Amino acid sequence: MSLPLSDKQNIWHPYTRIRQGELNIVIEKAEGAYLFDSDGKRYIDAIGSWWVNLHGHGHPAIVKAIANQAAKLDHIMFAGFTHPPAIKLAEMLLEVLPAGFSKVFYSDNGSTAVEIALKMCFQYWHNKGRMKSKVIALENAYHGDTFGAMSVGGRSIFTQAFEPFLFDVEFISIDDGQNVVESFKNLVEKGNVACFIFEPLVQGAAGMNIYPAAVLDELLSLAKANNVLCIADEVFTGFGRTGKYFSIDHLQNKVDIICLSKGLSGGVLPLGATVCREEIFQAFAEESNLLNDGEGLNIRTFFHGHSFTANPIACAAAIASLELLKSKECTDSISRIEKQNQEFVQKIRSNSYPTISTARCLGIILAVEYTTSEQTGYLNQIRDKLYVYFIDKGIVLRPLGNIVYIVPPNCISDEDLAFVYEAILSFQP
Ligand SMILES: Cc1ncc(COP(=O)(O)O)c(C=O)c1O
Incomplete structure (x- = not known):
């Protein structure tokens, strides 16, 4: 055949x-x-x-990095173990990302990078004893195909069959001029918004909808003033696509979490990363006065991981790709x-x-x-x-x-x- x-x-x-x-x-x-x-x-x-x-x-540089790494260490589970390519890549990412990011959580595609960011936000508030369950997202957004990622994506033919299973999200239209700022303000002032997720400056799957940094900056400052965590989904826009390393490099205000994938490995092997600020990570750290659940795990632990988290060969490809990206x-x-x-x-x-x-x-x-x-x-x-x-x-x-x-x-x-x-x-x- x-x-x-x-x-x-x-x-x-x-x-x-x-x-x-x-x-x-x-x-x-x-x-x-x-x-x-x-x-x-x-x-x-x-x-x-x-x-x-x-x-x-x-x-050739990426092919060589992959071959060398495959001959040395192909894969190792990432709980209880680590390896040089993951360590080096995290150092390099934190160096090229805007200041303020502190911890890299690896996964293996864009949807999981987003899923992890959402779970980090929900559990951040849970660990702090605050019940915040609302999410704000942009109309026509696309964040991936897992259920969390679909929930924060615009409702469309992509999601129609799954609508009863998606969680409730407040959608605002980024193309709505000053009105979007007003709608956003009304939502965040209610005090129950856990996070705001967006594709910074370019909504890819929406048809490469390009919008100005100034509007997003206004939303970010309102979010900050109202204790809303901000997630930049740079799965598409990351690694030079918008003319700067990251789309958030065009912004004045900072975000709390960034989601990366696609170009992260140079587009050669599946790899994702969700990078957060130290304050978020610290909300998951053990406190001596908290009780364990009896199985040696702590209730503040982030219960998320994938078999291929931080695959060493994919990390080696990403290191080679980042080195190339930094070249003249x-x-x-x-x-x-x-x-x-x-x-x-x-x-x-x-x-x-x-x-x-x-x-x-x-x-x-x-x-x-x-x-x-x-x-x-x-x-x-x-x-x-x-x-x-x-x-x-x-x-x-x-x-x-x-x-x-x-x-x-x-x-x-x-x-x-x-x-x-x-x-x-x-x-x-
Ligand atoms: C902005 C954005 N987020 C997330 C995803 C999902 O990534 P993946 O296809 O690797 O799951 C995509 C895919 O196109 C995307 O454009």
Whole structure:
């Protein structure tokens, strides 16, 4: 049986409609910004394999780090044991993150990084003897697919089947100008809000919705004044995507917890991290006057962990990736892509193409919305046509309805970027 047919027969793919006769493309090789299918066709990986890949596929420094680590220590449970790559990576993360963060809790994907952040907040208040159960999140947010992460995500077709099982969340619209500040103020003043979670500056799955730092800063200062913990979900925006190491680097105010994954390992191996301030960690530390539960565990303990927490090989990849991210070559590449994105957006705005209604960018993220008579967004019918059009041209893009976006690996060449821009402009519905 051919590979695509065997795939069809035996495998259930994520976020994929199950349709008669439709086969997945078999990718056999990847190098730099390119993917190669089993017929040898080359594709530009213009979305960095679902927003994960930072430095291109098969980067020699990351490949070497993985091989060396695999030969030395493949895996060890992370309770009662630790290992050099996890220790070094935590030191490096705390060094590049804004001041104030203090403890790294590892996991293995973005949804779990978010789940952990939420549980940390709920148990923080529980350990302090305060019952705070409300969460504030942004409309149209996406934080992952586990139940906690879905609960704090905007209600949509993604979550429809699970709605009875999701906990109650107060949603505010970040695009609501000053009104959002007023709504937020009313909510936090009630005193029962445990935390506020948000994708800082770019709501990825919402269609690369880019919003100003100033509004978020106002919300953060209100949160602080009202004892609400703030969680920045930088699973997508982290590691240079917005032009700075982290999206929160654009802000004046500090957050309490940051969630990281995707680019953390350079996009090569599954790894997540939830990093918090010392005050949060201290609420989980044992107090001598607290009783144990009889099994040697303390009621303040954070009961959360995964079999592959802090996998040493993934940590080694992340160390190599962070070293690359700090290099001049990489920062120059990010600025190069950022500048070309800005010029492309400018070109669209000044030429007013009839097929394109709007374009925006931040850092290496660029989004273009195609004109449509239907409702805009994820379910827009133009999506399939766009997808096939770009695949035929040898470009992997995954449109969100009528919105196409690029999040390329930092190594993408100027020629390939120009080719992608041209393809975006040439599409005819
Ligand atoms: C902002 C954000 N948070 C969380 C997630 C979930 O990450 P994962 O797919 O690794 O579970 C995503 C995935 O796209 C994301 O964009």
